[in-house]
Amino acid sequence: MAEAVRSDDQRDPEPFDAVVIGGGVVGTAVLRSLSRSGFRRVALVEAAPDIGAGTSKANTAILHTGFDATPGTLEAALVARGYRLLGDYAAATGIALERTGAVLVAWDDEQLERLPSLHERAEANGYRECRRLSRGEVYGLEPHLGPGVLGGMSVPGEAIIDPWSPVFAFAAEAMRNGAQVMRSLPVLAITSGGPHGSRWAIETPSRVLTTDWLVNAAGLRSDEIDRMIDTATGRGVGGVRSGAFTVTPRRGELIVYDKLARPLVNHIVLPVPSASTKGVLVSPTVFGNVMVGPTAEDITDKDDRSTTAAGVAALVAYARRIIPDLAGEEITATYTGLRAATEHADYQIVVDRERRYACIGGIRSTGLTASLAIAEHVVAEMGAGGERSPGELAPPPRMANLGEATTRRYQTSGCGPIVCHCERVTRSEILEAMAGELPPVDLDGLRRRTRTLAGRCQGFFCLADVTSLFTSSPVRASH
Amino acid sequence: MVVVGGGPSGLAAATALRQQGAGRVAVLERERDAGGTPRHSAHTGFGVRDLHRVMSGPRYASTLVARARQWGVDLLCATTVTGWASGEPRTGDAIRAGGWTSGGTAAGDAISDSDDAGPAGHAPTSTGGQRLTIASADGPGEITASAVVLATGCRERPRAARAVAGDRPGRGVLTTGALQQLAMNAMTQAQVGRRAVVVGAEHVSFSAVMTLAHAGCRTVALVTEHRRHQTFATARVGAALRWRAPVHTSSRVTAIIGRHGTVEAVEITEIGTARVRRIECDTVVFSGDWIPDHELARIGRLTIDPGSRGPVTDQGGHTSREGVFAVGNLVHPAEAADVCSLAGRAVAPAVVAYLRGGSWPAAPVAIVCDAPLLWVAPGAITLGLGPPGRHRLIARVDQLVRSAQLVVEQDGRLLDRQRLGRLVPTRPVEIDAGWMAGVDAAAGPVTMRLR
Numbered sequence: 001m002a003e004a005v006r007s008d009d010q011r012d013p014e015p016f017d018a019v020v021i022g023g024g025v026v027g028t029a030v031l032r033s034l035s036r037s038g039f040r041r042v043a044l045v046e047a048a049p050d051i052g053a054g055t056s057k058a059n060t061a062i063l064h065t066g067f068d069a070t071p072g073t074l075e076a077a078l079v080a081r082g083y084r085l086l087g088d089y090a091a092a093t094g095i096a097l098e099r100t101g102a103v104l105v106a107w108d109d110e111q112l113e114r115l116p117s118l119h120e121r122a123e124a125n126g127y128r129e130c131r132r133l134s135r136g137e138v139y140g141l142e143p144h145l146g147p148g149v150l151g152g153m154s155v156p157g158e159a160i161i162d163p164w165s166p167v168f169a170f171a172a173e174a175m176r177n178g179a180q181v182m183r184s185l186p187v188l189a190i191t192s193g194g195p196h197g198s199r200w201a202i203e204t205p206s207r208v209l210t211t212d213w214l215v216n217a218a219g220l221r222s223d224e225i226d227r228m229i230d231t232a233t234g235r236g237v238g239g240v241r242s243g244a245f246t247v248t249p250r251r252g253e254l255i256v257y258d259k260l261a262r263p264l265v266n267h268i269v270l271p272v273p274s275a276s277t278k279g280v281l282v283s284p285t286v287f288g289n290v291m292v293g294p295t296a297e298d299i300t301d302k303d304d305r306s307t308t309a310a311g312v313a314a315l316v317a318y319a320r321r322i323i324p325d326l327a328g329e330e331i332t333a334t335y336t337g338l339r340a341a342t343e344h345a346d347y348q349i350v351v352d353r354e355r356r357y358a359c360i361g362g363i364r365s366t367g368l369t370a371s372l373a374i375a376e377h378v379v380a381e382m383g384a385g386g387e388r389s390p391g392e393l394a395p396p397p398r399m400a401n402l403g404e405a406t407t408r409r410y411q412t413s414g415c416g417p418i419v420c421h422c423e424r425v426t427r428s429e430i431l432e433a434m435a436g437e438l439p440p441v442d443l444d445g446l447r448r449r450t451r452t453l454a455g456r457c458q459g460f461f462c463l464a465d466v467t468s469l470f471t472s473s474p475v476r477a478s479h
Numbered sequence: 480m481v482v483v484g485g486g487p488s489g490l491a492a493a494t495a496l497r498q499q500g501a502g503r504v505a506v507l508e509r510e511r512d513a514g515g516t517p518r519h520s521a522h523t524g525f526g527v528r529d530l531h532r533v534m535s536g537p538r539y540a541s542t543l544v545a546r547a548r549q550w551g552v553d554l555l556c557a558t559t560v561t562g563w564a565s566g567e568p569r570t571g572d573a574i575r576a577g578g579w580t581s582g583g584t585a586a587g588d589a590i591s592d593s594d595d596a597g598p599a600g601h602a603p604t605s606t607g608g609q610r611l612t613i614a615s616a617d618g619p620g621e622i623t624a625s626a627v628v629l630a631t632g633c634r635e636r637p638r639a640a641r642a643v644a645g646d647r648p649g650r651g652v653l654t655t656g657a658l659q660q661l662a663m664n665a666m667t668q669a670q671v672g673r674r675a676v677v678v679g680a681e682h683v684s685f686s687a688v689m690t691l692a693h694a695g696c697r698t699v700a701l702v703t704e705h706r707r708h709q710t711f712a713t714a715r716v717g718a719a720l721r722w723r724a725p726v727h728t729s730s731r732v733t734a735i736i737g738r739h740g741t742v743e744a745v746e747i748t749e750i751g752t753a754r755v756r757r758i759e760c761d762t763v764v765f766s767g768d769w770i771p772d773h774e775l776a777r778i779g780r781l782t783i784d785p786g787s788r789g790p791v792t793d794q795g796g797h798t799s800r801e802g803v804f805a806v807g808n809l810v811h812p813a814e815a816a817d818v819c820s821l822a823g824r825a826v827a828p829a830v831v832a833y834l835r836g837g838s839w840p841a842a843p844v845a846i847v848c849d850a851p852l853l854w855v856a857p858g859a860i861t862l863g864l865g866p867p868g869r870h871r872l873i874a875r876v877d878q879l880v881r882s883a884q885l886v887v888e889q890d891g892r893l894l895d896r897q898r899l900g901r902l903v904p905t906r907p908v909e910i911d912a913g914w915m916a917g918v919d920a921a922a923g924p925v926t927m928r929l930r
Contacts, residue, residue, distance in 0.1 A: 256639075260777050303738055309644040316642070328785070330770065333639045335647065410559075413618035417557040421509050424559070424614065442740065444649040457772075458637035459653065461510070464660030467667045 015198035018213035018382070020044040021187055021225055023051030025368050026360055027217035028170035028181075029375035035177035036393055038385020039213075042179045044171070045204065047186035047221075049441045052167030055219050056368070057448055058305070058337030060254070060294060061163035061285055062268060063087060063097065064369040067122035067130060067155050068278075073346045076125055079366045082373035086166065087159070089372060092396040095165045096286040096403020102158035102268035103133070103141050105149055105322075111272035112150045118272065119153060129156050144264040146324045158268050162286050163368060164448040165399045170371075172437045176394030181438060187225065190214070192232040199356045200232075213382060215358045219340045220302045222348075222361040223247040229357055245348045245361050249302050249338040252294025252365075253311035255319070258456050261290045261329040269322060278365070280315065282322050286403035287423070287451060289332060292319040298341070305336045332456045339364040349374065351381035358382055400429055402451050419469065420462050422455025427469065434473040446470060480504040480834065481611065481624035483560045483775060486515020487816040488807025489630030490543040490552075491529070491823030492830075497550040499831045504552050507613065507622070509559040513547075514540025515632060517816045519659035522689060528817040529824070539816065557616050563779050564610035564621050579782045579791065579799035579843065579859065609802050625834055628826060629776055629790070629798075629805040633812035635683075636768040638735070643678075643765075645734035651742035652735060655687040655766040662694040672761035676745050677701045679766035680708035680726050681905040683813075685718050687764045698724040700758050702732050702747050706879065709905045735763060767905055769812035776805060786854025786875075787812060793843045793859040794867035794915070795829030801839040804830055811856040811873045814907060818869075825868025840864075844889075844918055849928040851876045851902075855910065862920045866912040874908040876929075884930040887914055890922040899929070 017039035020027045023046030034042040048054060063086060066079035090097040106112040115132060122130045133152040139145060141154070171181050189203040198210040216225045223246050262284055271279035283291050295311045312334050320327045341364050342348055348361035358378050363370070387393075401408060409415050409426045416428040433440060433449040440446040443466065447454050452466055459466070480501050482489045485508030493506045506513060517525055520536030527533055530542065547554060609627045613620045635654040651672055653661070661667045671694040677684050680703035688698045701708070701724055708715050708726050718724050727747060733755070734746040744759045771789040781790040782799035789810040796804040806826045807819040814822075833839065843859035855874040857867055876883075880902040887895040895914035902908050910927075918925060 255642075260774065305738075306646045306734070307644045309642075309733060312642050312644055330636070330640045331642055334642065334644075410614045411619050415614070415616065415618050417511065417616045418509065418559055418614060421559065424561075442649050456637075456640070457634050457654075458639065458657075460634045460637065460656035463653070463657035464664045464667045467661065467670055468664060471666060 014041065016041045016043050016209065016211040018042045018215060018384070019200070019202060019209055019211040020215040020217055021202070022046065022217035022219055022222070023048070023167070023171070023181065023183065024054055024056040024217065024219050025052065025167050025170070025371045026219070026363055026374055027215075028052070028167050028174065029371035030215050030217055030360070030378055031174040031179050031181070032170040033375035033379040034215075034384060035174040035179040036387050037379055038388065040178070042174070043209065043211075044174070044179065044181045045185040045187060045202070045209065046181070046183045049184045050445045051171055051181065051183060051438065052164060052448060053445070055337055055340060056167055057164060058252070058254070058335050059163050059365070059368055060281065060283065060291065061161055062283065062369070063159040063161045064366055065127050065155060065157040066125055066366070066369070067127040067157070068118060068273060069125055069366075070345065071121065071124040074349060075347045075366060075370070078347065078370040078373040078377060080126060081376070082370035083157070085372035085376070086161070086369060089166070089169070089396065090161060093165075093169045093399045094401050095169060095399050096162040096401055096405065097159055098284070098286055098403065098405045099157070099159045100267050100284060101154060101156040102270050103138060104153040104155060104270045104272055105138055105145065106151045106272050107148050108150065114272050115151065115153050122155070127157065130154065142266055142269060144323050144325050145269070146321055155270075160268065160284060160286050161368070162402050165402060166368065166371065168436075168438065168449060169397055169399050172397040173394055175437050176397065183438070183441070187228070190225070190228040190232050213356045213358065215360070215378065217360045219363070220247055220249055220338055222340060222359065223342070226359050226361065229355075229359075233355055245342040245344055247302070247340050247342055247361070248298050249300070249304070250341040250364070251297040251299050251304070251311075252337045252339055253307050253315060254291055254293030254335055254337070255312060255315045255331050256285070256333040256335075257290040257292070257319070257326060258330040258332050259288045261326055262288050264323050264325050265290050280318050282319060286405065287454065288404035290326070294337065299338075302338065305338060307334045307336050330456060333454070347374075349378065351378055353381075353383065400432065400450065419465050420452040420455065422457050422461075423451040423453075425450050425452045430466070430469055431473070434470070439473075443467070443470060480626055480628070480830070481609070481622060482506045482628040482630055483611075484508065484515070484630035484632055484807070484809075485510075485513030485544075485554060485556065486630060486632050486807065486819065487517065487543055488632070488819035488823035489628065490514075490547045491820040492628050492630060492806055492826050493552040494543075494547045494550045495824040495827035496830060497552055499827050501827075501831055501834060505622070505624075506547065506552055506554050507558045507560050508554065508556045511557055513544050513554050513556055515816070516656065519656070519663055520686070521659075521663060521693065522686065525816055529820040530817070536816070543820065555615070559614045560611050560775060561614050561619075562612045562775070564612045565608075626802045626804065626830055628796070628830060629803065629809055630807045630823065631772045631775060631809050633769045633771045633808040635765060636770055638763070638765055640770070641678075641765065641768065643732055643735060645746070646737045648735070648737035648742050649740050651737070651762045653762065653764050655683050655690070655764055658687055658764050659690050662690050668694055671696050672742070673697065674699050674760040675762035675764055676732065676758055676760045677724075677764045677766055678732050679703060679768065680705070680710065680728070681767045682710050682714070684766040685710050685714045687766045688718050688722055688724050691762070691764070692722055696762060698722055699760055700724065700747075701726045702730050703728055704731050704750060705729070705904055709903045732763070769808070771809045771812050773809060776809065779803060781805070784854055784856070784858050786848070787856060789856070791858040792856070793840055793861040793864060794857045794912070795840075795861060795864045796826035797829060797840050797843075797861065802833070814873065818907075822868050829864065844920060845924040847924045847926050848874065849926070851878045851880060852908075852927060852929060853877050855927060860915055860918050860925065862918060866915055870912050872910040872912055874910055874927075876902045876904055876908060878904055880929060885910060886928050886930055887925060889919060889925045892922070894918065894925065902929075
């Protein structure tokens with residue numbers, strides 16, 4: 001297995017062409033692009049026991065058009081490009097995506113007055129589908145909205161997507177192209193000038209990886225990796241630092257309502273953003289729930305992914321104001337994502353060919369949408385030698401469909417018994433996830449691959465069945 | 480005839496239907512085995528009121544299953560009912576004008592999932608029957624029945640539904656239901672930790688303490704928002720002596736601490752003083768706080784009682800949708816298994832009458848209850864049906880009432896007064912149904928209040 005520890009051999013004999021640090025949605029997307037490039041030996045290291053288990057598992061699950069991005073920024077360009085790339089990729093791999101569209105709702109005069117400038121901004125970003133809506137049209141689209149709507153704007157291109165599967169799809173495709181993914185491998189130190197003439201040596205608890213190129217996709221810790229690089233290359237002290245940014249985790253709490261609430265919301269319901277915040281949205285999810293969030297709170301602790309009583313209470317109050325009927329519905333999940341915000345508004349992407357170092361920092365809320373475009377951009381800048389011929393490349397992997405809009409496994413002939421009843425996950429889906437390229441290491445990982453235990457009962461009915469399936473899996477037993 | 484749910488109420492209903500001459504009766508159970516939650520309750524005390532025997536949960540479950548089989552009930556396990564193929568009925572004027580719209584507390588209107596004011600009309604009639612979509616190991620399918628009995632039971636609200644903040648460790652945050660299954664399964668017993676905090680102090684909470692002890696886990700605290708525990712004094716004293724589990728009253732678990740995959744502690748806050756303390760533990764069990772598993776009832780647009788969140792029924796188990804009955808803990812979350820079994824048995828005569836061409840009650844008289852009564856079941860009365868099972872209604876209160884007198888009235892006319900004595904939240908409040916004969920079909924809702 002890729003993550004097996006080889007205690008007898010502390011140093012890989014052959015250097016990698018490129019190593020990606022960070023197994024989130026951006027890191028795995030870069031790994032995928034690298035695996036399709038002229039680089040032959042590529043790898044990814046992830047500090048946590050599983051990939052996609054940090055910021056990437058706790059986003060708003062929206063495929064953004066980028067209509068409201070700041071025109072001219074790198075983020076605006078990459079979100080617009082990533083929107084198309086990920087939409088196509090989802091179609092090719094079977095990752096659930098629903099083109100619900102969004103409705104931007106103005107609740108007061110100030111918000112109403114901002115609508116024309118937002119419309120102009122969308123046009124400036126090359127997005128021409130927005131349309132102004134009267135109060136009546138807004139209620140026509142969203143009949144369950146609470147009183148007080150003054151007007152709105154439709155953004156028909158906004159879509160909801162399965163937020164978990166892209167990470168696994170990118171990693172699986174990369175692995176089929178020969179890339180390695182190493183989990184539970186935190187980076188302890190980075191030194192410049194490895195053996196065999198390679199550029200970098202990456203020290204981890206169990207081995208030292210050497211590589212020509214180093215890609216920093218460490219998200220919340222991208223600033224720390226960046227500082228290690230600067231120290232290693234002597235630029236940190238008095239010199240010009242490459243990235244020069246500090247990550248301040250921005251806590252975003254979200255709540256997920258029961259599936260019975262799903263008929264209450266047709267589109268992604270966005271508030272009109274103010275100068276300071278994009279605001280809290282109410283959105284259906286591809287899993288058939290309704291999500292409300294995120295809050296925005298700058299914190300200092302990068303490991304603090306707790307929810308707060310105040311945050312959840314604020315979201316509940318907000319949800320009930322926007323959609324009063326939500327008050328009668330149960331909450332299925334609460335969670336927190338930490339956006340990797342920096343002091344800069346734009347993405348902090350620097351590709352330094354001289355040092356052979358690519359830094360991808362400051363990817364805040366739009367990382368999922370932009371992931372494939374960021375990867376394309378970075379790998380092109382790295383000069384990895386263009387894509388290999390299609391005959392040499394693995395086709396996009398077919399992912400298990402986790403979405404409600406298309407056929408789930410339990411809806412197919414010979415699907416076998418359902419184990420997780422709330423989410424209707426079959427035994428066969430669980431066993432396949434356990435036998436995949438990157439099997440889950442815990443029940444949370446199983447949840448992100450299959451939806452098992454993500455439902456309203458939280459294991460009241462099936463926890464023992466799921467746990468025994470998980471612990472008895474032959475793949476697990478070999479770990 | 481299709482019964483959805485193979486727990487005590489569903490099995491008992493199916494068995495009684497066969498005993499009373501119903502034709503083909505199928506129980507659709509989504510789990511591998513029928514029997515419901517008693518399958519996972521190792522302790523004794525099951526079967527007293529229905530079978531007049533005392534046995535363990537698993538034994539009780541298998542007895543009910545065997546009796547159903549004996550009487551020719553078809554048990555289809557690993558079969559999930561996913562929805563109504565016969566479409567969503569219109570809840571039109573006829574139902575709105577009748578008793579099916581109200582029920583429940585006086586404060587809130589009954590929940591109706593419908594907002595499309597379609598033309599007046601009922602659900603498909605007995606001639607058309609009920610069509611359900613199902614999912615089994617073979618794949619999707621459909622099943623048709625002259626009538627459906629919903630017996631889908633209830634579940635405990637888990638952590639997220641109670642909006643408890645804090646970290647989200649992947650292990651150690653459970654409900655009693657999940658705990659019982661982990662503890663009874665040799666493969667998973669080791670997943671139960673060593674020091675537990677139990678949220679709740681009702682009967683099921685103390686049952687969780689027993690289960691934890693069985694799995695080698697010590698309960699270091701029970702935490703309840705109420706001013707005292709809600710179980711029998713004997714159980715409370717027993718728990719204190721045997722397991723030395725202190726009960727923190729007027730307190731709430733406000734956060735779970737545990738960043739690294741497992742629970743490290745909980746934070747509990749005393750209501751009133753707002754004093755916060757931390758209790759080290761590796762397991763948190765959220766017990767009680769029942770909610771009906773009402774998905775089919777909701778998507779079938781049955782009128783839902785806002786207090787219990789189960790479908791409103793009359794004393795015959797009729798719901799607002801023609802051809803659909805509801806019974807057991809779906810209607811009264813949560814009663815003991817034997818009470819559910821008796822309720823299942825009691826629904827059979829009304830189902831048989833309907834199968835033989837009887838009409839569907841169009842406008843039952845609603846029962847409306849005032850705080851501190853949370854809900855009462857049945858929540859509606861159809862005249863001429865006779866009393867509900869066990870000649871009793873079941874209710875809940877949301878606070879301790881030391882010496883309660885119940886006043887039952889209709890349009891200002893006194894129907895009954897009953898001494899109910901001491902009422903404890905989460906515990907059954909049983910109301911004698913003798914007054915039902917005096918209800919007037921045309922005098923509006925029956926009101927219940929405590930004095």
